[in-house]
Amino acid sequence: MEGAVTVPIKGARGGTEIAATAAWARPAPTSPQPPNETSHPLRVAIIGGGPAGLYAAALLKRLDPTREITLWERNAPDDTFGFGVVLSDETLGGIEHADPQVYQALRDEFIRWDDIDIVHRNTRQTSGGHGFAALGRKRLLEILHDRCRTLGVELRFRSKAPYPAWLAEAYDLVIAADGVNSTTREAYAHVFRPHVATHHCRYIWLAADFAFDAFRFEIAETEHGVMQLHGYPYAPDASTVIVEMHEDVWRAAGFDELDEQESIARCAKIFADALGGRSLKSNKSAWTTFRTVVNERWSHDNVVLLGDAAHTAHFSIGSGTKLAVEDALALAACLEEQPDIAGALRAYEEERKPVVASTQRAARASLEWFENLGLYLDQPPRQFAFNLLTRSRRVTHDNLRLRDAGFTEAVERDFGCPAGTPPMFTPFRLRGLTLRNRVVVSPMDMYSATDGVPGDFHLVHLGARALGGAGLVMTEMVCVSPEGRITPGCAGLYSGKQGEAWRRIVQFVHGQAPGTAIGVQLGHSGRKGSTRLMWEGIDEPLEDGNWPLVAPSPLPYKPYSQTPRELTRSQLTDIREQFTAAAWRAARAGFDLLELHCAHGYLLSGFLSPLTNRRTDAYGGSLEKRLRFPLEVFDAIRAVWPEERPMTVRISATDWADGGTTAEDAVEIARAFAAHGADAIDVSTGQVVADERPEYGRSYQTPYADWIRHATRLPVIAVGAISSWDDVNSLILAGRTDLCALARPHLYDPHWTLHAATEQDYDGPGVVWPAPYRAGSRRPQTGRTDVPKPRLSLGS
Helix, strand or coil: CCCCCCCCCEEEHHHCCCCCCHHCCCCCCCCCCCCCCCCCCCCEEEEECCHHHHHHHHHHHHHHCCEEEEEECCCCCCCCCEEEECCCHHHHHHHHHHHHCCCCCCHHHCCCCCCCCEEEEEEEEECCCCCCCEEEHHHHHHHHHHHHHHHHCCEEHHHHHHHHHHHHHHCCEEEEEECCHHHHHCCCHHHHHHEEEEEEEEEEEEEECCCCCCEEEEEECCCCEEEEEEEEEEEEEEEEEEEEEEHHHHHHHCHHHCCCCHHHHHHHHHHHHHHCCCCCEEECCEEEEEEEEECCCCCCCCCEHHHHHHCCCHHHCCCHHHHHHHHHHHHHHHHHHHHCHHHHHHHHHHHHHCCCHHHHHHHHHHHHHCCCCHHHCCCCHHHHHHHCCCCCCCCCCHHHHHHHEEEEEEEHHHHHCCCCCCCCCCCCCEEEEECCCEEEEEECCCCCCCCCCCCCCHHHHHHHHCCCCEEEEEEEEECHHHHHHCCCCEEEEHHHHHHHHHHHHHHHHHHCCCCEEEEEEEEECHCCEECCCCCCCCCEEECCCCCCEEEECCCCCCCCCCCCEEEEEEEEHHHHHHHHHHHHHHHHHHCEHHHHHCCCCHHHHHHCCCCCCCCCCCCCCCHHHHHHHHHHHHHHHHHHCCCCCCCCEEEEECCCCCCCCCHHHHHHHHHHHHHCCCEEEEEEEECCCCCCCCCCCCCCCHHHHHHHHHCCCCCEEECCCCCCHHHHHHHCCCCCCCEEEECCHHHHHHHHHHHHHCCCCCCCCCCCCCCCHHHHCCCCCCCCCCCCCCCCCCCC
């Protein structure tokens, strides 16, 4: 929805597919001329006649009419796959600046609408203000064909492109816009280093002979499983219709045994209400699975990838043609701005790769939401609709409120938000503790204790954040023994002196920030202990003064780390008693909540992961056995922790490594702790093995909290790159989490929650400014800031 909705059929977007290496077209009889490497390219070869290649050709020819530009497309000019294309206002603005003639031709063809309809269980929810513009893919290509011909681009249809190595010798620049199945990319795979991921849903690209009056999502719950329809108009009398379902559902429904026409008829029957009983039509349509293409590099010498050859983004956020057009705009601009081709291609990659990576993260979130659609079916109708609309994390609570305030306010009312109260400032109850808002100051190791005793630094650090308005402030991981520390600067709860020091901090929070709860996180470092302070070398062993390490199995965290000893049964008993004693001291100190740290590769996490637990006794092997010791510790703590006070457990829901904890494992781990009395699961990820490969990005860990919450119906705390109050509101209102824990934002701004309230014009019971600070509760005036002009303009 955030850009162009266009997908490949049988994996090839726009039918742009060049011959295999063994069957490349014979080059022209002329001898190659040396490429012009020191100035703007004068001879340009383009492989592929989809929107990316055509628009790049038109831009480059328009910028310099003396250029010789030749484009090869193996299909006929009127051959295309798919039906409609949606372009965002942002993309159209770039086209308008670069080529007003193309923009005008497109504008004359567009069908425009504002609404999104979501139909689920015979209830339709409508959200407006979204602003779509669409036209037929065939018409888009015709407009670009005409523009290229007018400008003098040589278009060679029904022609296989010459071998790219020959083109690279004969032309100054070779643009490979040959689609998701790019043979050019494969020819230089050793340079581009592509990664192609195939996903779990099947979809088919169809059309209907009428125009939907909105972008329509319709959910069908069948005897075989859940299916969904994505539909939108692209002409006054035509709509694109995509039918999608999980591979398992597709097979259970027998689609794998149907031919094209039988599949189309079945789809029309399943979604008869959405279609008004009308039939569907195809255009060489076939069921396929979406493939996400990522390349480490996009250029090699004077060969550059464009559009789907370089990257793909799932059609559910409609970014394929959008990205292709924006690639062409950026490449043309960089070729104008840079003194040579090599510099231009570097600049193109530097400009586009972060944008594309962000889009692909959003597309991945959207794709996975639809793969897991069955989890959300029981949500209330408006919350389900809000969840769908915000699935990619690009459309947010605040953004949606600007688009359709009435719809957003209705979702808030259903959720239970009092009038004028953002979701983040609604209370939440865990056992006998009611938090006045949904913001948690996440545990953050400060490495500033002396002999495990928290001092004035901890008082100021935690006290400041308690005064800052969060509903719950968590300590760092507090260690249960001297040997269980990560570093010599880690705080502990293994002595009475430490317990009294923590009592002082708890009393300050309760006395000076009434209404704010404070929780303690208990843990043992396991194999990740006896290391330097973070700023002296994270995970680096101490130069001297090391203490022996213990772990489930004798596996060092890094090759140069100390090798831990495998815990014996008697040592397990000792450690369990250390946890129990620390919990007893925490209760006496007055903490409101206790969290057991079973994440990030520390001792209890080491038992849970198959990558770090290689034991062959009762504490290793199956997940049930790997859970045994962490559950024993939890039970021992629960027995001494006051009944009315809640306990949570932090887990790593994935190890981000092959063979490690899976999302399915995480669900079972959460269920096991809940069965033993855990009140919520704090869902983190990774840091279990040193060779992990996290998929970083905004809110990147929250899908795991979402998965656990809906699969188990347990309260969850989401963590991981949640940085804005808008993200917090969005996640909570969509039902993806119950609480949001933020770390770095609270280092940047101890009063983050107070400022979030001010920025939302909220002044209610969900957050209270301390009396001495109330004079600062209004945002200070700032100086004038001039809005910069658009960066890219390619002429009139």
